Amino acid sequence: MEKIISIKNLNKSYGAVKAVDNLNLSVDKGEFFGFLGPNGAGKTTTIRILTGMMEPDNGNIEITTLNHGTKSDIHRFLGVIPESRGFYEWMTGEEYLLFFANLYQIEGNAVKKVDELLKKTDLLRSKNKKIGAYSRGMKQRLGLARALINDPKILILDEPTLGLDPQGQEDIKKMLKELNSKGVTIFYSSHILPEVENLCTKVAIIDQGKLVAQGTIQELKDGAKVDTLTEVFLKLTTPNHD
Numbered sequence: 001m002e003k004i005i006s007i008k009n010l011n012k013s014y015g016a017v018k019a020v021d022n023l024n025l026s027v028d029k030g031e032f033f034g035f036l037g038p039n040g041a042g043k044t045t046t047i048r049i050l051t052g053m054m055e056p057d058n059g060n061i062e063i064t065t066l067n068h069g070t071k072s073d074i075h076r077f078l079g080v081i082p083e084s085r086g087f088y089e090w091m092t093g094e095e096y097l098l099f100f101a102n103l104y105q106i107e108g109n110a111v112k113k114v115d116e117l118l119k120k121t122d123l124l125r126s127k128n129k130k131i132g133a134y135s136r137g138m139k140q141r142l143g144l145a146r147a148l149i150n151d152p153k154i155l156i157l158d159e160p161t162l163g164l165d166p167q168g169q170e171d172i173k174k175m176l177k178e179l180n181s182k183g184v185t186i187f188y189s190s191h192i193l194p195e196v197e198n199l200c201t202k203v204a205i206i207d208q209g210k211l212v213a214q215g216t217i218q219e220l221k222d223g224a225k226v227d228t229l230t231e232v233f234l235k236l237t238t239p240n241h242d
């Protein structure tokens, strides 16, 4: 298996709070990788570092063969849905995506590309509506369309279904499964176990900044001698400390 993401001895503190504590993990190409942990475990901090939004105190991140030093190169094949998702609510969905198509200087016909993404995320009928009038689920699908603007090989998603109703969650998961089946590696952060159980090929569990388990879901269940991922999680992590 070819490694696409390697995190080595990663550390990040906010004052006295050690958010990421000597984290080591790797993701193989093509995987649907679940990055799990309770609130405050350090998921968002790790993702901020992974996506170049924040510098670690020390440690190393490699994405494919490129070193993390060359941020502009990485962003060419990375798609991200960050934790806080600000939208320009006065824009229409189409204007928003065209704006990012320009920002990423995507090749070819931007209008056509944006149309394809609107179709893929089921927003074609709402493309001329202002984002301010979009539902939460529509905004989240628009966020996914934005993350796909540069045809990323890796998608990094920070709790992408948070706050969505069951239908909205299913819509996003279906789209992600489809992308993964076409070869996109997915790094999916979540604290909701049932949704990960039939989505991810491999998972890592972090707690208080530390890796506590990594492997296939079956391996983790066998290791903890329990029947569900939720039981694994409850056994290995401390109660929500947010």
Ligand SMILES: Nc1ncnc2c1ncn2[C@@H]1O[C@H](COP(=O)(O)OP(=O)(O)O)[C@@H](O)[C@H]1O
Binding pocket: 014, 017, 018, 019, 037, 038, 039, 040, 041, 042, 043, 044, 045, 046
């Ligand atoms: N900007 C910040 N300033 C200070 N502490 C922070 C900041 N961001 C996160 N933290 C703390 O770092 C820890 C990890 O947070 P975070 O990475 O957001 O975890 P998660 O995404 O898993 O909920 C928590 O204890 C959180 O309170």
Ligand SMILES: [Mg+2]
Binding pocket: 043, 044, 045, 083, 158
């Ligand atoms: Mg978070």
